[in-house]
Amino acid sequence: GQQLNQSPQSMFIQEGEDVSMNCTSSSIFNTWLWYKQDPGEGPVLLIALYKAGELTSNGRLTAQFGITRKDSFLNISASIPSDVGIYFCAGQLGAGKSTFGDGTTLTVKP
Amino acid sequence: DAGITQSPRYKITETGRQVTLMCHQTWSHSYMFWYRQDLGHGLRLIYYSAAADITDKGEVPDGYVVSRSKTENFPLTLESATRSQTSVYFCASSETRPSSALGNTIYFGEGSWLTVV
Numbered sequence: 447g448q449q450l451n452q453s454p455q456s457m458f459i460q461e462g463e464d465v466s467m468n469c470t471s472s473s474i475f476n477t478w479l480w481y482k483q484d485p486g487e488g489p490v491l492l493i494a495l496y497k498a499g500e501l502t503s504n505g506r507l508t509a510q511f512g513i514t515r516k517d518s519f520l521n522i523s524a525s526i527p528s529d530v531g532i533y534f535c536a537g538q539l540g541a542g543k544s545t546f547g548d549g550t551t552l553t554v555k556p
Numbered sequence: 557d558a559g560i561t562q563s564p565r566y567k568i569t570e571t572g573r574q575v576t577l578m579c580h581q582t583w584s585h586s587y588m589f590w591y592r593q594d595l596g597h598g599l600r601l602i603y604y605s606a607a608a609d610i611t612d613k614g615e616v617p618d619g620y621v622v623s624r625s626k627t628e629n630f631p632l633t634l635e636s637a638t639r640s641q642t643s644v645y646f647c648a649s650s651e652t653r654p655s656s657a658l659g660n661t662i663y664f665g666e667g668s669w670l671t672v673v
Contacts, residue, residue: 487666491662494661534599536662544662548597
C-alpha cells in the first residue's frame with residue numbers, strides 16, 4: 447500500500463518560534479489533509495488541500511500541496527503553548543480511504 | 557450537534573472475549589472508517605464502508621468484523637480479543653462529493669481506549 451513519511455518525528459521548540467513539518471510519498475495523492483490530535487482526543491482537521499501547488503492558511507498555520515502531488519508541508523508561525531500535540535498528515539488518492547503519516551509530536555516550551 | 561460518537565470510551569476485557577465498539581454519526585455521511593492508533597504508529601485503517609451494506613478491508617483487518625446495516629452506525633467487533641488488540645480505536649466519517657471543497661474531509665470520533673488483559 448501507499449506509505450507516507452512524516453518528519454520530523456518530534457520537535458522541541460521555544461514559544462514564539464516557527465515550526466515546519468512535512469510529509470512525502472513515493473506515490474501521488476489528490477488530497478492532502480493536516481490534523482492535530484490533543485492528548486486523549488481524536489484528530490481534528492486543521493487544513494485541507496485539493497490542488498497541486500495550493501497554499502492555504504488557517505490563522506497561524508500554513509500548508510502547501512506539493513507541485514509533484516507527492517508531498518505537503520505544514521508551517522506554524524509564532525508558536526504558543528497550546529500548539530502542543532501530535533500533528534498528522536494524510537493523503538487521499540480517491541474517494542474514501544486515507545493514508546496517514548506516523549505523526550509529528552510538538553512540544554512548546556514557555 | 558452530536559456529530560460522531562463512540563462507545564464505550566474505555567473498556568477493559570479479557571483475552572478471548574468478544575468486544576463490540578459502537579460508532580454513530582448524525583451527518584448521514586456515506587463513508588465510515590475504523591482506525592487503530594498504537595504508540596509510535598499513526599492511524600492504521602482496519603475497515604471502511606462506502607455505504608450501508610458495503611464494507612471493505614483496510615490495512616489491518618485480521619481479528620475484526622464490521623457491519624453497516626444503517627448509514628449512521630458502523631460497529632466494530634473483536635470476535636476473540638487478543639492482547640495485541642490493546643489500542644485506541646477511532647471511528648471516522650466523510651461525505652465524498654468531488655465538487656465540494658470539503659468533500660473528502662474525514663471527521664473523527666473521540667476514540668475508544670481498549671485494553672485486553
